[in-house]
Amino acid sequence: MEQQLKQLEQEALAKLQAASNLKELNDVRVAYLGKKGPITDLLKGMGKLSPEERPKMGALVNAVRENVTAQLEERITILEEQAILEQLEKESIDVTLPGRKVRQGNRHPLTRVVEEIEDLFVSMGYEIAEGPEVEKDYYNFEALNLPKGHPARDMQDTFYITEETLLRTHTSPVQARTMELKKGEPIRIICPGKVFRRDNDDATHSHQFMQIEGLVIGENIRMSDLKGTLDALAKKMFGDDREIRLRPSFFPFTEPSVEMDISCFKCGGKGCNVCKHTGWIEILGAGMVHPNVLEMAGYDSKKVSGFAFGIGAERIAMLKYGVDDIRHFYTNDSRFLSQFHRTEG
Numbered sequence: 467m468e469q470q471l472k473q474l475e476q477e478a479l480a481k482l483q484a485a486s487n488l489k490e491l492n493d494v495r496v497a498y499l500g501k502k503g504p505i506t507d508l509l510k511g512m513g514k515l516s517p518e519e520r521p522k523m524g525a526l527v528n529a530v531r532e533n534v535t536a537q538l539e540e541r542i543t544i545l546e547e548q549a550i551l552e553q554l555e556k557e558s559i560d561v562t563l564p565g566r567k568v569r570q571g572n573r574h575p576l577t578r579v580v581e582e583i584e585d586l587f588v589s590m591g592y593e594i595a596e597g598p599e600v601e602k603d604y605y606n607f608e609a610l611n612l613p614k615g616h617p618a619r620d621m622q623d624t625f626y627i628t629e630e631t632l633l634r635t636h637t638s639p640v641q642a643r644t645m646e647l648k649k650g651e652p653i654r655i656i657c658p659g660k661v662f663r664r665d666n667d668d669a670t671h672s673h674q675f676m677q678i679e680g681l682v683i684g685e686n687i688r689m690s691d692l693k694g695t696l697d698a699l700a701k702k703m704f705g706d707d708r709e710i711r712l713r714p715s716f717f718p719f720t721e722p723s724v725e726m727d728i729s730c731f732k733c734g735g736k737g738c739n740v741c742k743h744t745g746w747i748e749i750l751g752a753g754m755v756h757p758n759v760l761e762m763a764g765y766d767s768k769k770v771s772g773f774a775f776g777i778g779a780e781r782i783a784m785l786k787y788g789v790d791d792i793r794h795f796y797t798n799d800s801r802f803l804s805q806f807h808r809t810e811g
């Protein structure tokens with residue numbers, strides 16, 4: 467029996483050494499020290515021994531049990547430490563690895579156009595004004611001399627929220643809003659923003675686009691002031707040797723109204739594909755603020771006068787950067803947008 471015990475001890479110790487994880491250790495514990503294990507069996511069989519042998523054997527079995535238990539605990543500690551080390555190893559960060567490059571973004575081409583124009587006008591003493599994109603019929607049309615049923619409304623069909631509320635079709639309502647706010651005071655503002663029309667999208671049309679509105683009101687503001695201002699704008703955006711030309715046009719909120727062309731920046735006026743062989747490129751609409759618009763906003767049209775203009779940001783960007791499809795501006799394709807990285811100034 468003693469020998470049997472020794473053998474069991476050797477076996478158990480060998481298996482403890484061989485166990486490579488906590489689960490295997492537990493299996494060994496159950497197999498040798500558990501209630502159904504051989505050591506318990508031996509203890510149970512002690513009743514058959516003679517009274518002299520019994521204490522001797524009892525002490526032996528206990529010694530074996532203690533030894534195996536001590537070994538087991540030692541192995542548990544070792545394997546637990548090992549497991550922690552392995553996990554740390556797995557989770558460790560190699561601080562010498564090269565970092566992941568943070569991709570630097572760049573300004574959207576439309577933002578650039580708007581900011582360039584803002585810079586120019588702020589340098590000439592203008593303030594930047596903003597208005598809501600969901601606008602009242604009154605500011606979008608009526609206050610701009612476009613009463614209900616006016617035929618010129620047809621050119622600016624839009625998305626209506628209610629009979630009296632709509633997505634603004636141009637930035638011109640900011641004119642009327644600012645005039646109301648300034649209550650007869652002189653005004654010099656530039657208003658960039660999104661506008662909307664019920665247009666079918668194609669290479670040159672979009673149901674949403676950007677405009678930049680300008681408005682100047684004061685005593686003795688003349689058409690020549692408008693012309694000088696637009697000339698400065700053309701040169702800033704398209705180069706110092708640009709010439710401008712004003713053609714008569716019609717807008718209900720200006721009288722007289724004009725459209726401005728610039729001499730073609732590509733061919734210098736000789737005629738090419740950019741200017742459709744005319745030498746001129748149409749850029750914006752403008753005019754002298756209509757007396758009705760001034761009066762409706764509480765300005766005395768006999769004392770003050772003003773000029774206004776509206777620029778389409780997409781059109782400027784398309785010309786300036788040679789973009790052939792307006793939809794590129796809205797699709798957020800980084801292959802398109804990243805091209806403006808190099809020229810970022």
Ligand code: DAH
Binds near residue numbers: 719720751
């Ligand atoms: N609001 C006009 C449009 O969207 C553009 C415009 C023309 C604005 C003449 C003006 C202006 O301020 O004077 O077609």
